[in-house]
Amino acid sequence: MAGNRAVIFSKPGEVEVQDISFPDLVLRDGPGVNPLNVGRKCNHGVILKVVTTNICGSDQHMVRGRTTAPSGLVLGHEITGEVIEVGSDVEFIKKGDLVSVPFNIACGRCRSCKERDTHICENVNPDRPGSAYGYVDMGGWVGGQSEYVMVPYADFQLLKFPDKDQAMEKIRDLTMLSDIFPTGYHGAVSAGVRPGSTVYVAGAGPVGLAAAHSAQLLGASVVIVGDLIEERLAQARSFGCETINLRDHANIGEQIEQILGVPEVDCAIDAVGFEASAHGQGAQEAPATVLNSIMGITRAGGRLGIPGLYVTGDPGGIDADAQEGTLKIRLGLGWAKAHTFVTGQTPVMKYHRDLMSAILSGRAQIAKAVNATVISLNDAPAGYREFDGGASKKFVIDPHGMVRS
Known part of the structure; x- marks a missing residue:
C-alpha cells in the first residue's frame, strides 16, 4: 500500500x-x-x-x-x-x-x-x-x-x-x-453587487482578491480594495481595482470620495475577519474595525457581505470578549442605515x-x-x-x- x-x-x-x-x-x-x-x-x-x-x-x-x-x-x-x-x-x-x-x-x-x-x-x-x-x-x-x-x-x-x-x-x-473563488463570489453576491455597483473590499488577501474579481464578473463599475500591505494592493491593481493603503490613509471615506466623488459605496465586503487591525501608522489589532468601518462607508439600504472568518474561541484575543468572539460592533449604525448583513461559511x-x-x-x-x-x-x-x-x-x-x- x-x-x-x-x-x-x-x-x-x-x-x-x-x-x-x-x-x-x-x-x-x-x-x-x-x-x-x-x-x-x-x-x-x-x-x-x-x-x-x-x-x-x-x-x-x-x-x-x-x-x-x-x-x-x-x-x-x-x-x-x-x-x-x-x-x-x-x-x-x-x-x-x-x-x-x-x-x-x-x-x-x-x-x-x-x-x-x-x-x-x-x-x-x-x-x-x-x-x-x-x-x-x-x-x-x-x-x-x-x-x-x-x-x-x-x-x-x-x-x-x-x-x-x-x-x-x-x-x-x-x-x-x-x-476561495466561491467564497469571494459569495461575499460579492451577499453584498448585492450588480451591474454598475460601486464596491469596497476590505482586505487584499486571496479571499479579498477573489471577491474583487467576482465583483468585476458581476458587473461592478468600480471596485476599491483596502489593505495595510502595499504588495497586496499592487496585486489588486494588476487586474483593474482601485486601492487604498490603510496604513497611510486611516480615513476610508475621504479616500473613497477622492475616487468616486462621494464618500460611500453601494456595497461592501469584509474579507479580513477577526484578526483585523485598526488603520493608520502603528495601529494595533482591533477585531471590530472592519465591520464598523464598512458600515460607515456603505450607503443607506446597502448590503454587507462578510466572508471573513469570525470565531467563538480565540486564545490570542486582545481581551476576554474577543476571546469568545464578542466584538464591539456599532449595530445601531447598521440599524439606522438599514443595512443587510450576510455572514457564515460559503x-x-x-x-x-x-x-x-x-x-x-x-x-x-x-x-x-x-x-x-x-x-x-x-x-x-x-x-x-x-x-x-x-x-x-x-x-x-x-x-x-x-x-x-
Whole structure:
C-alpha cells in the first residue's frame, strides 16, 4: 500500500510535513476528531490522490495559535484530486475522475442540504451545523494538505471536471473552486453587487482578491480594495481595482470620495475577519474595525457581505470578549442605515459549477487575480511562513508533481 505524507499543525507558529496513515473509508480517531464521529463508516465516500491543495488564510489563524486547534491536526480544506478508490455506495463518481471538493462537508440528506445550505449541514459535525476538512471544531474530518485523502458523500458533493486534459491545463484556476473563488463570489453576491455597483473590499488577501474579481464578473463599475500591505494592493491593481493603503490613509471615506466623488459605496465586503487591525501608522489589532468601518462607508439600504472568518474561541484575543468572539460592533449604525448583513461559511455547491464554467470558457481569470504560486509538499512550511509575512501569493501545494510536470 502507498504511503501518505501531510502538512501537520505542530504548535503555534509551526507546521511540519509528516507521515500519516493512508486513508480508508472510515473516520478514524486522531487529533481533533470528535469522539462521536470516530468510527463513522463512509461507504458513500472515495479516496483521492490529491492533485492540488491550497494554503488558506483560515489555516493561518490556526497556525498562529488563534484557535483551539490541537497539535497534530492535519491541515487543508481546499482539495482537488483524482479518484483512486470508490466506496460501495457510490454510484455516479468513477475511478479516474478529476474532481473539485467543496470545503464544507455536506451529507445531501438533511434539511439544510436540501435547501442548498450545505455550509450548515446538520449531520457531519456533532457539535453544531457545519463542517470542513482539517479544521478545528469542525468534526475532525482529516485535512487534505496531503498526498491522499478520504472524501465522504461523494455522489452529492464532488464536482467532476468534464475533460481531464482541459482541466489540467486550467488547474491553477480550477483549484480555487474548493473555497476561495466561491467564497469571494459569495461575499460579492451577499453584498448585492450588480451591474454598475460601486464596491469596497476590505482586505487584499486571496479571499479579498477573489471577491474583487467576482465583483468585476458581476458587473461592478468600480471596485476599491483596502489593505495595510502595499504588495497586496499592487496585486489588486494588476487586474483593474482601485486601492487604498490603510496604513497611510486611516480615513476610508475621504479616500473613497477622492475616487468616486462621494464618500460611500453601494456595497461592501469584509474579507479580513477577526484578526483585523485598526488603520493608520502603528495601529494595533482591533477585531471590530472592519465591520464598523464598512458600515460607515456603505450607503443607506446597502448590503454587507462578510466572508471573513469570525470565531467563538480565540486564545490570542486582545481581551476576554474577543476571546469568545464578542466584538464591539456599532449595530445601531447598521440599524439606522438599514443595512443587510450576510455572514457564515460559503455554501460552495451553490456556486462552484457556474464558476467552473466561467473558468473553462476563459471568462474568469482567478489564478491570475490571486497570484497562484505552485509549490511542493516539502515546501509547504516555507509557504506558510511567507504567506504569514504578507506575501501576495496564493500558495498551491502540488503533492505529486502533477502540475509542475
